[in-house]
Amino acid sequence: MTLVIAMDGPSGSGKSSVSKGVARALGLRYLDTGAMYRAMTWWMLREGVPLDDQAGIAARAGEPVLVSGTDPAAPTITVDDVDVSGPIRGSEVTGAVSAVAAVPAVRERLVALQREIIGTGGIVVEGRDIGTAVAPDAQVKIYLTASAEARAQRRNAELSGATIAATQADLARRDRLDSTRKVDPLAQAADAIELDTTSLGLDEVIEEVLRIARKHT
Ligand code: C5P
Numbered sequence: 001m002t003l004v005i006a007m008d009g010p011s012g013s014g015k016s017s018v019s020k021g022v023a024r025a026l027g028l029r030y031l032d033t034g035a036m037y038r039a040m041t042w043w044m045l046r047e048g049v050p051l052d053d054q055a056g057i058a059a060r061a062g063e064p065v066l067v068s069g070t071d072p073a074a075p076t077i078t079v080d081d082v083d084v085s086g087p088i089r090g091s092e093v094t095g096a097v098s099a100v101a102a103v104p105a106v107r108e109r110l111v112a113l114q115r116e117i118i119g120t121g122g123i124v125v126e127g128r129d130i131g132t133a134v135a136p137d138a139q140v141k142i143y144l145t146a147s148a149e150a151r152a153q154r155r156n157a158e159l160s161g162a163t164i165a166a167t168q169a170d171l172a173r174r175d176r177l178d179s180t181r182k183v184d185p186l187a188q189a190a191d192a193i194e195l196d197t198t199s200l201g202l203d204e205v206i207e208e209v210l211r212i213a214r215k216h217t
Contacts, residue, residue, distance in 0.1 A: 002121035003028065003217055004137070005209070006130035009144035010175045010186060012151030014197050014205060015126040018144065021206040023072035023124040026213070030072035031117055033127035033134070034097075036110050038088035039066055039079045041100040045092060051099045058105035066110075068117060072124070094170070098177035107183050128178055131189035140216050141192035142209055148172065150198045 005028070007019045016032060023030040043064040049056050069076040076085045087093065100106055114134050118125060127134065131141035146154075152168035162170075178186040188194060193212055197205050 003123075003139055003213070004118060004121045004135050005124040005140040005142065005213060006135050006138040006189070006192070007124060007126040007142050007144065007209075008128055008130050008132075008186070008188070008192065009142075010151070010178070011171045012155045013144040013146050014154065014202065015144055017202050018197075018205050018209060019124045019126040020072040020075070021202065022209050022213070025206065025210055026124075028072075029070035029123040030075060031068060031070055031114065031123055031125045032075055032077075033110070033114055033125060033130065035075070035077045035085075035088060036066060036068060036113065037101040037106070038093050038097050039077050039084050040064060040106055040110065041093050041097045042084050042088050043079050044100055045096060051096050054103050057100060057103045061103065061105040061109050066113065068113075070117065070123065094174075098174050098181075102177065102181040102183070104183045111184075128186040129184040131192045132187050133184040136189070140209075140213050141189050142212065143188040143192040143194045144205070145194060145196050145198075147198045 005022060007015050009015050020030055040061070044057055047060065049060060064079050067078045076083055077088065078084065111134055118135055125135060131138060148168055148171065151171055152164050155167050155171065156162065156164055175186065195205065195208060
């Protein structure tokens with residue numbers, strides 16, 4: 001298997017920017033698994049499936065056709081041929097995604113799709129359960145963390161509008177749901193290298209990951 005870099009961590013830890021930067025530097029593909037859970041959630045909302053109806057979500061999890069682009073310069077995602085790259089970042093999907101991602105049938109379907117895309121490797125994959133469940137054989141596993149304040153500040157710099165306190169509360173809510181669900185919760189793999197990015201700039205984090213990748217390959 002060629003190189004797989006698993007990039008896990010809580011919301012707002014910088015996974016997307018770092019993963020894309022690393023993929024570009026190494027000429028690898030890039031997969032945003034969070035976007036897949038968001039796209040599934042967008043589809044459930046559009047279909048009017050109630051978020052507290054786990055059985056209803058499970059029954060329909062096989063229906064939407066999801067296509068994930070893997071170009072780190074312009075990652076896109078379509079659901080039933082609709083480009084949802086923009087709408088999946090909205091507050092409605094962000095508020096609902098952890099409930100949908102906790103449904104085992106949803107995870108089963110998306111993990112199978114993710115493994116298909118990973119194929120024989122050559123890819124940076126970001127998510128919550130990549131090193132523990134999706135690609136436990138990945139040669140490089142990184143677990144990105146940052147203080148709650150730093151994560152909220154970064155998120156607000158990306159999507160202005162909310163107060164830092166409101167963003168911090170939302171990230172904390174999602175992290176709690178993501179790390180306490182029964183199937184494949186957010187967790188650091190035993191063999192993952194933890195990188196605290198609180199006081200590091202993006203380029204410094206990318207450099208550090210590249211250094212780790214060189215050591216492990
Ligand atoms: O990374 P992002 O914030 O876009 O992920 C959105 C949500 O998707 C997370 O809060 C989590 O509920 C879910 N997710 C997951 N497993 C992954 C990636 C994301 O459960 N591998």
